[in-house]
Amino acid sequence: MGKMLVYHGSYVEIRQPEIRKGRNTKDFGNGFYCTVIKEQAQRWAKRYRSSVVNVYSALIDEDLRILEFASMTEEWLDFIIACRYGEYHDYDIVIGAMADDQVYNYISDYMEGVITRKQFWALARFKYPTHQINFCTERALQCLRFEYSEEVIK
Template identity: 35%
Template sequence: MIRVYHSGYEKIREPDVHRGRKNADLGQGFYTTDKREFACRWAREKTGSDIYVNTYELELEGLNIKKFERNEEWFRYVFSNRRSMPDYLSEYDVIIGPIANDTIYDTLGIMTSGYLSDDEAMKLLCVGPCYHQITLKTLKAAEHLRFVSSEILSGDDIEANKKIMEVDEEQYLSEFTRVMEELN
């Protein structure tokens, strides 16, 4: 059993695995992380809405799980999902893998324009820290998830997370620039 976290604008006791975007990194599903601090940083402010961090326990026993590392197989799966292709790993209940670090630049979009090769795009997606997402893909996976608690982030927490994200983005841009210069 592992503890996982999901941030958003509401308390979610019973997640809907069919609600998420189909073109997200690991396809449609309910996205969580095993790092609470990352879930807190991932949340974005929305006028008139609180930011909730929901905590769950996920029983992995009995689930079909696919785990990715930052490699070509992961890159191909993310690329396929971002292009809204059919999910060729639909037999898995849970997919665990790194977040594709292209929140500032649409690396995969640049790749499809012909500006970047697959290898170059993969190098750019691997820039920065490696945060993992744990995506519940099936109803069976959702049944293995137990709601523990929910908390609303305070204004001080939100401000502290913004500062951490600013530093992360500065480091990301610096590293991204370095890798782009190496590619040219």
């Protein structure tokens, strides 16, 4: 992986990213979530009264433990379910599709036994592309360099 720009949607400028352990479980566990899709970060930011997209250059250290899902696969789904159940993983960075609000609902329905795995894939297959990079460790955060932030106009 070469140098790339990544975006983080927030309500404030974040010059020094940090890993915050939240009450809610997320797709790839605790960490600092970014995306290479600027429009997606803008959507994340628009959830807040004050909307800011932070832009970072990222140079990924190949010595880190990296898990990348090239697409929404059975392994991707199982990993998300494990993380949402609060299971720990030891990856520094996890990259893959995001379970947006609609896909999140499908995952919840699957986890609760409301729909089958086959039904999950039939529903999830037609969603627009998403992307997320979770910087899970302090060492992974060292790959990020703050470039600038910009306010998102609603």
